[in-house]
Amino acid sequence: MEQLESIRVQKLQQIRALGIDAYPTEYRYTHTVPQVVEQFGGKTAEELEHGPATIRVAGRIVANRPFGKAGFLGITDAGEKVQVYAKKDQLAERDFQLYLLLDLGDLIGVEGTLFRTRTGELTVLAKQISFLAKSFLPLPEKWHGLTDVEIRYRRRYVDLVVNPEVRGVFVKRSLIIREIRRFLDDAGYFEVETPVLHTVAGGALAKPFRTHHNALDMPLYLRIALELHLKRLIVGGLNRVYELGRIFRNEGISWKHNPEFTMLEFYQAYSNYEDLMDMTEELLKKVVQTVNGSPVITYDEQQIDFSRFTRLSMREAIVKFSPEPVTIEDVKDRAKVEALLKKLHAEYDPKAPVGNLVGSLFDAVAEKHLVQPTFIYDHPIELSPLSKIKTSDPSLVERFELYVGGMEIANAYSELNDPVDQRERFESQLKAREGGDEEAHQMDEDYIRALSYGMPPTAGEGIGIDRLTMLLTNSKSIRDVILFPLMRAEE
Template sequence: MEQHRLDKLEKIKEQNQQPYVNFHKVEHDIIDVVEKYKNVEKENLPEQTVIFDVAGRIMAMREFGKTAFMTIKDRTGSVQVYVKKGEISDEDHAIFKTSDVGDIIGIKGFLFKTKTDELTICAKQYKMLTKALRDLPEKWHGLKDVETRYRQRYVDLIVNDEVKETFRKRSLIIQKVREFFIGRDFLEVETPMMHPIVGGATAKPFETHHNALDMPLFLRIAPELYLKRLVIGGFERIFELNRNFRNEGLSTRHNPEFTMVEWYNAYNDYHGLMDMIEEMICGIAVSLNGKEKLTYKEKEMNLKRPWARMTMHDAICSMTDITPEMLKDRASAEAAAKKAGIHVDNSWGKGKIIMEIFEELCEHELFNPTFIIDYPKEVSPLAKSKADDPETTERFELFMGGFELANGFNELNDPMDQKERFEKQVAAKEAGDEEAQMMDTDYIRALEYGLPPTAGAGLGIDRLVILFTDSQSIRDVLLFPHMRPEDID
């Protein structure tokens, strides 16, 4: 804490004033005042007897003897304030003299315009609402202070309007996603965030312990198995805006805690879900940008429909020098992978190797919206196999900007097939695969009651916000990203 601010805090108390007010009602948002009167001629402004009541944080101060100009900002905007001894009481002026940039104040006053035609409130009453004890940075250095920006997001938001705009857009995107599904007769539901069995995706979970039940629990890596239980129960169109947790590394695209929208639609298929995603994202683009385009990494992305759809095999063969012959069996796929410098584990089958080849060589090249379809069964334990190719599943992933944005498939509704796949996952876990799923016998039991033909998908909200705000990292679109602990002075 800065000593000069502590000294001023004591002066406020010496004047029998409260530096941290319990309640202060204001009559006007700053934007209402500015938008209504900024283009009004000086002589047409309201009479000085018309008093405007605003409050906000001091963002700048310039003192000139007995007068001062300051800029204050609330959640809606900013306005200039003029303070002059004689216009406010001596008591209020004494409080004004204890003010610093960063303090939150209340102002009542009349409107006028300066010689430079700037709309200004001339203070008639001045009140300290909250005394700030730390200085705001004089100049915020953007990426040079990136660690401080993430750790002290509250400061970042105070001084950086662009960051505020990012999170306003995030809120709007989530609102539009919710409206999209509700408008199509989907029911929003909530499912548990603590699971007794890891399932719904291949990822390493966070583990905790429930003392009263004396049992381990896992923070969910995906809500999938619970949502499909609801489809079995008769909720044929459902969605959940949910938080998932995966005990994995940090990167520009990964955070241990992240937000997704996941939805299930009985009597639809994965092609129908791809159509829905196109419609939803294009609708968001029009809401935010007024057109079916966005700019990401200084490149324009055209969202005009229909979007490209290609199989994983076709993507690999069209984007690399690997031929279909090189992917025909495990041995040739392994040779192709190793030639490309990709590590191959002895436990991997052909499908896993092909998936690794795609992720290493192709994924980052997919800038414009592209659906990659028909994934190997080995890496898709919950997806339905194709009728004419049992080792391939009816699954898609959407790639935009060089990274995966969504994943969906026709749901496996054969309980015996699902049990067999779970058994293979259990064997993989016992062999050391920390991301393999556990056997969920209750889910198998639920399937035995009958899951209608259903397609389901999940879309990463954080990554969608990255695209629509042209952000560099997932940390830029999370208000409080996970970071290592720090020592605080």
């Protein structure tokens, strides 16, 4: 290892000895590698002869096939590759000496003319080679590449150089986010940024990360949701707001959980959760169509169609997917729900209120079947301390979750805007907290004060950007759509 490195350090010395600046500050290219491929990829050998006199292009060397007094280089940039032909009689002596000192991984600029080789490959005939930067560490082997997932996550920079499909995933992620922003901006939304450091970690049921501010000697939490600040802004009259940001939950890591992840939350005044169901369909249809070119995606060998959304109440979903026969009426009966959970060997807390049991039953019975886009609506009140009660059934709230590919992608509700009711809900969460539920909601006095000034009827929604990206890139792990997933420290 040290040998490989020291050889390359010596080569850099030799390059300097040729009078070449080892670390120049710029390279003025006329074309990027993808532009070369796009503009000239379709041209014939004859057409190339009458093309532009010279082009300048820069990239990283990923292949080198020398032939004594000539050689072929493959250079890559922005996910595309182009071949360079370095020929002694076409180059200044110094540039050919430089060519002989190049290694895989080095960054160079090439000025030359385009032609096709005998085998028809588009190639830059180098007239001038500029050295841009040295690679001291060797890239992974050309044929098998880098497959060790641990190194791929830890050294994402190498992963991105050698695995072009990884680049494609993150390009797509960026497109998804861009389309979402465009959709919301066009719908009259206002993008905002709210604090990441919270004195009360609220807006979701989750364990927060703790930190501390020295100057104020104050304990702080990293936010677990965007919700409560965005609703304060609704109180303030920003009637359509969204934030696209990182949130942090101090919980387990799995194929669909990373401790920090990206959430979109948006709030719309004078609307309810049914309005958001309609809007979510429209949003996802548009994003999937634009990013994927079709409303139908393939995820884990299954076709998922974003042009057709199903809507089921949570109770209906339990009835539909339960392996044991149940009726809607049974799901309202605590004894029957508990009996069914026992029969299914599902884990649940026997002291928990009936709403939580219904939630457990849903998870046990229905979630994995929800592959096609499905809205599950009307959740038990106990699971939803910030949602508005359904007037026709006070045991339920106006809430929905969207499931796709067996994953929860979105969560939305008609926002509770009654400060008295909100205080009571927080108080019952506090009781759960005292009973040992670390994820129960904390009291947020300022939020109640905000509601006390009056909040219009409002609907709000959160969409997990990482999971949406997993679906659209056919990724089996959330870590494949996060550039730098959390890992233990090395050594």
